[in-house]
Amino acid sequence: MLRGWYLLNLCVGSITPSEQLFPYLRQFLLRTVALDTTHPFYEVAVDAQAKLERTRLNGVRRYPPIPIEIDSVEVPAARVPAATARATPRSCG
């Protein structure tokens, strides 16, 4: 089940459902998110819900997620920005 939630997280981050399915999928995630904050997969569902909205705006990805990205799903998303913020900024040039 843990992997199922991770897989759902990865799927909604890469592909978008059709217009007919989108409200149902969002409602499923929102219900999991809103009703039970002590749900064991609460954080994964919050992350998946944000990814669903983002993928809808940006469109379908061209390539599947790389292994590092798949591994990062196992870390709650709320802590990923904090971890990257502590890292030393590198110049792009």
Added chain:
Amino acid sequence: MVRATPTRRVAGRILTGGAVHATRCARTRPALSQDPLRQPLLASTTGRKQVRQALALSLNILKCMGDYPSKRTWREYATAIIQEGITNEDLRDELLCQVVKQVINNQRRSGRGANAPAVLHASRAHPGALSRSRLPDVCTARACSAAGTC
């Protein structure tokens, strides 16, 4: 004695098994199953090739989740599943429906460190309990890293 013709056999199957199955499906929503699908979830998935791809997808999802024996890692299956969804536009809804179906009512916690979320919430509810527990190191380490406590 009248031998049942193929048409009668098919009609009988539809009227008995098919009707019962339809009634059962109307009362209960699709939920976890340990076996791969025998037919696609969506009626819009038609055509021999699409149906074959949808059924292969359900088997891959089961293997990815650890509900079906496999030798490859779940990351490889996840990549293959998402690649299938990216390349095949008609299968996207079918893919998402199958994943949601396997998540609903799934009480099985498979894989290494699968109890990490439970340990994490237990440690939040009862501070200090985590250090006193004799849980496996894998679960403890994953819960600590998820909570950011160590």
